[in-house]
Amino acid sequence: MKLIDITNNHPKLVNEQLSNTDAQMVKVYSLGQTTVIYTIAPTHKDLVIINPKRPIRDNEIDYVLQRTIKAPLQSLEVTHVGNFVEITQSLKKKRPTFVPRFS
Template sequence: MKLINVTNSHSRLVMQQLESTDAEMVKVYTAGDITVVYTVAPTHYEILLVNEKRAIMKNEVRDIKNYFFKKMPTGTFDPEHFTIIEEPNLVELSIPIL
């Protein structure tokens, strides 16, 4: 699965997130039909997956989670400790910063 950074195409979403949440950085990616919003806040990382056409599969969640876990600075999070909210077309992972 290849993630493509499309943050520049979602400037309104990024600005809204930065203005109305505690987010310090917001990036938007696409992986086929899945839109991924990656957020860094002072106390947590957040990965939001949305697919308006079909349910998100477990292997897609796993692959995207692993992609971002590799990008997060080592020692800033525990890869075994995160909260996940799953709906058919939406998955949210919240990873506390140590």
């Protein structure tokens, strides 16, 4: 298996994601017939894995996670419906630091 960056082949998808969501980065990858969309936003990371011809396999999910989010599957929200998998990792948002000003 090899994850190939094909982001440049999908400029409309990337622009739509960046314009209409809180995403700061969008990458599109190919894993043979399987397409992977990886999005990073301030509060979460999302992976969408799609294969129009067959269900997504567990080893594909594991492989993609190792090369993108790098978190154990148990710590993620996973929606797996046949040919479509969505994986979300919630990120802890850092609280702003308050620095008192003394006169």
